[in-house]
Amino acid sequence: MLRLFVALDLTEEVRRRLAGLGGGVPGARWTEPDTMHLTLRFIGEVPEDQAMDIDAALAELRAPAFALTFDGVGVFGSGRKARVLWAGVERNEALAHLQAKVESAIVRCGLPAEERKFSPHITLARLKDAPADRIGRFLSDRGLFRAGPMPVDRLTLYRSHLGNGGAVYEALRDYPLDGAVGG
Ligand code: 3AM
Numbered sequence: 001m002l003r004l005f006v007a008l009d010l011t012e013e014v015r016r017r018l019a020g021l022g023g024g025v026p027g028a029r030w031t032e033p034d035t036m037h038l039t040l041r042f043i044g045e046v047p048e049d050q051a052m053d054i055d056a057a058l059a060e061l062r063a064p065a066f067a068l069t070f071d072g073v074g075v076f077g078s079g080r081k082a083r084v085l086w087a088g089v090e091r092n093e094a095l096a097h098l099q100a101k102v103e104s105a106i107v108r109c110g111l112p113a114e115e116r117k118f119s120p121h122i123t124l125a126r127l128k129d130a131p132a133d134r135i136g137r138f139l140s141d142r143g144l145f146r147a148g149p150m151p152v153d154r155l156t157l158y159r160s161h162l163g164n165g166g167a168v169y170e171a172l173r174d175y176p177l178d179g180a181v182g183g
Pocket residue numbers: 005037038039042044121122123160167
């Protein structure tokens with residue numbers, strides 16, 4: 001079985017800017033800049049033959065390359081249940097279009113449809129018992145964060161290896177978008 005997800009990789013510059021947001025929240029486990037990504041679809045555990053179908057479906061997917069602007073920060077969960085600090089992206093039709101295409105490609109491979117609404121974000125930190133006042137200060141201090149526009153010219157299929165030190169992500173394959181160099 002392979003634990004898979006589809007995401008957008010980030011440029012070095014955007015990683016550096018996002019990494020610069022970190023710090024100041026006790027109980028936060030900050031994302032390593034090298035592993036930052038924007039998840040389009042968490043797939044989960046699939047057998048190898050289904051992984052091959054997914055790979056083929058992503059290779060056939062056609063969608064235009066576009067540019068993405070990062071905008072603001074937020075938190076999933078609230079109070080004692082705050083789980084994730086994230087950076088957001090500006091509303092983007094091309095991103096929504098791409099995500100919808102990825103979703104239908106995955107469903108055509110026999111996976112159940114994603115029930116949850118797509119909320120594009122970059123995970124900056126996972127939280128455990130972080131004090132609410134420090135989270136509040138993080139959000140207000142970083143509220144004006146912006147980065148980009150960043151060119152998005154490919155999708156990436158990742159494999160997630162679960163271990164004691166948390167998940168390790170392995171990029172398995174890139175799929176160029178239309179209009180990308182080499183796409
Ligand atoms: O990209 P982010 O960090 O937001 O939390 C996991 C991570 O999200 C999420 O998929 C991304 C790559 O692992 N994830 C893990 N298990 C999940 C699940 N069961 C999940 N998302 C939805 N359902």
